[in-house]
Structures are given as C-alpha cells and as structure tokens.
Amino acid sequence: MIDRSRIDYFTEDGSVEAVNARNAESMDPRLKEVMTSLVKHLHAFTKEVEISQDEWNLAIDFFTRTGHMCDEYRQEFILLSDIVGLSMLVDAINSRRPKGATENTVMGPFHIEGAPEYEMGANITLQGKGATCQFVGRVLDIEGNPIEGAKIDVWSDNEEGYYDVQQPDIQPLHNNRGVFRTGADGAYHFCGQKPVSYPIPDDGPVGQLLGHLGRHPNRPAHMHFIVSADGFDRVVTHTFVDDDPYLTSDAVFGVKESLIAQFEPVENGETEFRSRFDFVLNPA
C-alpha cells in the first residue's frame, strides 16, 4: 500500500518519494528513468553531507556565474563536466570495448570537419617552430590483421599549446591537422609537431573551483586521432606524450594508461622525434 503522506507532502525522510511520485504516468519513460535516478542521488548527496543554506547559496551563485560565462566561444559547463570526470565517464560508458581494442578518450572542443586529406608521409605542420615528430603505426583489427582504407583524422596544438582555431590571426587554418587513408598494409605515417601540454581555460568559475581543490588546469601533451573504417567502431582518442609531467594529473582525466605513447628522439632523421602507435578497431 502506498503511504500517501510520503508522496503527498514533503518530509525530509520521504523527500525522494515526494518528488518522484509527481512525474506523470504519460511522460517519456527514459526521461522518467533518468530524472528518478537523478533525484535519488541528488537528495542522497544533500543528506549525506547536510548541505547548509549558505552552501546552497554558494552553489546557486556558482551555477549562475558558470552559465553567464558561456557564449559562442566558451562552454564553461563542459569544462565543469570535464574537471569532475563526468565527460570521461560518459565517454567510457558509451565506448566500451573488449581488451586489446584501442580505448577512447574525450573528443575535446577543437576538432573541425573538412581538414585536408594528404598523401601518406605528408607534413601537417603549415607553420611551426616546435619539435618535429613523425607519427607512425598501423590500423589493425582485433585479430591483428591490417585494415585497408581506414580514415585517420588527426589534430594537435602548436609549440605554444594552441590549436589553429584558437589563433585564427596567427596560425593558418588547418595548421597541424590532416586526414590520411591506409593502404593494404594498414600502415600510416606523417610528420607534425610533438604536442605540448596546455591549460584549459581557467579564468572563470571552473578555474576558481580547480584552485580551491588545489588542482592545476593543465592537460598533458597529446595528439588527437579519430580512426574509422567501414564495419568497425570509430575510435576517438589521443596518444599521450610519455614523458609529460601531467600524465597522472590531467585536469580533465583524459589519460588512459593504454594511450601513453613513446616519443623517441631520432638521430639525424627527417624529424626530431618519432612516435609509434598501432590502433586496434573493434567490429561495429
């Protein structure tokens, strides 16, 4: 029998039931599932730490300032999601793969469609002064067979830690971006820059929160890859520079151990570094 007093009127003990009983029978079942779980966990959190009225005021102010920081160039709520591990968690839940397949990580805000497609071996750095690097490896299926015709879409920052779209007056469009397609051997190789670490935008409420948590805003140096092929799950990922000091403290928790790649100095080579990484795709 339903205890009507727990759902008709608000009580501290019956707060979850009071709120969730209000949802209409006719509402979207998935929205109901999500909101019911959200209310349950939100109330459990609030009760567990016994949020004070002053803390609630601070939270309202924090969310309001976060909203006011958002415009067409800045997404402070995504940054907030990133620094509490939520963006990575959603990515992980939606890209589960068997052991051995290359793991996903977050896309980030700097990918653009329509980067130039180059012949294998091309240099994607249109303007650069940083350390040069050859990226090399293969695209394989889970049994180790090469995948022909895989599309490799890559992008990175420049030697100062900025992507081309962040510096439209300084960097040419498509600097350090390119698309490649594998041949029968599944292999890829191209030249670019050795990525460098950079801070996420930290001049807003999220940066203030990071400061209060005693955390820095930096992401370890990484090369972005989207690897796709017909019949396989698309992999959106980075490779991380193996000697980066921020590998275990990425502000957005993007690092997975399997994505750390060696960046080896090259003696008398075309580039100063070489980084080898094989991508293993899971069937779709």
Added chain:
Amino acid sequence: MIDRSRIDYFTEDGSVEAVNARNAESMDPRLKEVMTSLVKHLHAFTKEVEISQDEWNLAIDFFTRTGHMCDEYRQEFILLSDIVGLSMLVDAINSRRPKGATENTVMGPFHIEGAPEYEMGANITLQGKGATCQFVGRVLDIEGNPIEGAKIDVWSDNEEGYYDVQQPDIQPLHNNRGVFRTGADGAYHFCGQKPVSYPIPDDGPVGQLLGHLGRHPNRPAHMHFIVSADGFDRVVTHTFVDDDPYLTSDAVFGVKESLIAQFEPVENGETEFRSRFDFVLNPA
C-alpha cells in the same frame, strides 16, 4: 595498499577514485567532504542510467540555457532547485525541530525587509478586490505558554496571484505585508486577503522541464509568516489554504501536512474568511 592505476588513470570502474584522489591534501576539509560526496553520487547516477552522449549534450544545453535565463530579476537555478525538491530538502535539513514545534518551509523570493509595523488588528491590504480574511492565533512555546513580544512578519499575494514587488506600477509597496508584535497573551490577529494559488515563472527551461515531466507550475495558495522571538528558533513558514486544489502537487514541494490551515467563511463578519493558526516555537 593504494591501487595506483585506479587513481593515476581514468577507468570506468575506478572513476570516482580517479577524480577524488586528485584533491589536494591542503584544501578546505568541508569543500573536500562536499566534493567527494558529490562526485561519488554524480558518477553513481551517471552509471546507473548509463547516460548517452546525446543526453549529456542535452544536459549541457539545458544548464547553459538555465544560466542565460538568470538576471537580476529572474533566478532560474533557484527554480530548478525548487522543482526537484532540493530547496525544500536543504530547508528541512537546516530546520529540524521536535514534534509539536511549527515546521519551516521555503522563504520564497518575495520577502522584503522593512514592512510597516502595525497595531494588532490592522488591515494589511492597501488595495484589494479579493476575498478578505482575518488571520488569528497565538505564538506559544513548546509547553503551550504564550510568548510575549514575538515578532510576526507576514506577506501574501493579491487576488490575482501577484506580490506587490512583482507589480510596482499596479500595487502600492507593502500591499499585503505587515509586522506585528504579540502582547502578554501571545495572541495575534490582523486582516488581509485570502491568498490565491499562482504559477512559478514557467516560460524558461525549468518550465519546459516541468512540461516534459507532466507537472503543472502552480503553488497552492499560502500566507507567508516569519515568526521570531528572543530565545527561540526563528520559523520561516507558510500556512496553506485548506481547500486549494494544488495542496498535494505544489510545484516546489513547499507543503507540509502540519501547515495546512482552515480558512472558514464568516457570516456577517468584518472579513469574509477567518483562518486560525498557532505557531509553536522551539528554544534556540
């Protein structure tokens, strides 16, 4: 022994540990307690319903629009807190009282300091066409003894469901507001209007969410009271009109069963209705 791989690198299973291990030793202990619990419950929710990438996008957009709706006149995040029962939960946690003491409910956004102090019996309605009502009762301690010198600060909407501050060009300031002080008998009585139900602002993202949940935006008719006296806990509360159709579906979950008051029609009286309610204060 600490499993470093669970805290150095992000995994779906170890997501909470990865995020919470990052907090600095030196941070504020209360902030650490709150954030640790928040991350735990946020991740548990996300895993329980397996939020999709599209749903995450919707959530980012919803919070962004909610933020953009906030200005000096409108606080959409407070409305959001209200409709998921969070405002009432924080109020409940911070105003626990023994059985028999008058319960709190939310303050709401329409209280103002400095309402006129009247002689007992005065009419607080400066301009009104609605049903008139006498409010009457006593302020008592938990043993039932009258409290002398208690301050009673009251405010209500008008017959159209608006507070004076919402209609500065239509209603005189302090319409349906007043402050009274009890004498030795602890009694109070004054005249005003029988409150009417009204909707919370529902032309923004929170109103859209209410629509998707199949909920209406209305609050049942209520009279606001702040009752305070030296040596006692201040009570911030409403009395609710007993025949209101929204009593069991208040959009902000403000109704507690003990706060429902009778509003009785009066034959040939000074007012059309009379509502009697005793306030019982708990020692500070």
